[in-house]
Amino acid sequence: MTEKREKPKRAGRPASSKRLKREDCAAVAIRTIPNLPQVPCQNPFADIQVSGDNRGVPFSIRLRLERTRRAWLCFCPQCSRRVAVLYFPPGAVEPGCRACLGLVYASQYRFKADLVDFARAVARWKTLRRGGN
Numbered sequence: 001m002t003e004k005r006e007k008p009k010r011a012g013r014p015a016s017s018k019r020l021k022r023e024d025c026a027a028v029a030i031r032t033i034p035n036l037p038q039v040p041c042q043n044p045f046a047d048i049q050v051s052g053d054n055r056g057v058p059f060s061i062r063l064r065l066e067r068t069r070r071a072w073l074c075f076c077p078q079c080s081r082r083v084a085v086l087y088f089p090p091g092a093v094e095p096g097c098r099a100c101l102g103l104v105y106a107s108q109y110r111f112k113a114d115l116v117d118f119a120r121a122v123a124r125w126k127t128l129r130r131g132g133n
Contacts, residue, residue: 022103025087026054028095030065030074037067046072054088061095076100 028050030036037046044067051060064075066082073082079100086095087103 019102019104020089021106021109022087022098023106025089025101025103028052028086028088030063030072030084030086033072036065036072044068054092055090057091057093059088059093059095061093 033048033050035048046065046067047062048065049060049062051058053059061077063077063086065072066075067073071084073084074086075081076083076086076097076099077094078096081097081099083097086097087101088095089101
């Protein structure tokens with residue numbers, strides 16, 4: 001009887017996954033929106049109209065903002081989470097946050113071998129920096 005050998009598992013998601021990556025979407029950081037209300041302000045909430053272009057597709061959306069101690073945050077139009085960045089999938093006019101769009105990072109698709117090579121390079125750099133050979 002012959003035993004079946006299992007293939008070694010790789011770190012990260014399978015390369016064949018069809019999930020949309022964050023890097024493939026247009027991102028709108030709330031802090032970069034022009035004409036945000038000045039700080040300090042009496043009301044920590046604001047409604048603003050934002051218009052623009054998502055890779056050739058025009059959009060115009062109304063956003064509800066909230067001022068925290070450090071920054072303005074936006075309520076996601078799809079799931080109402082407070083977020084600092086909204087993403088537009090390719091060709092979309094309605095933005096969403098990473099959670100409701102199901103976005104993943106490209107780094108989640110790296111193989112374990114790539115990470116091991118990176119760790120070795122960092123260790124070598126630290127050795128050289130200390131004056132080692």
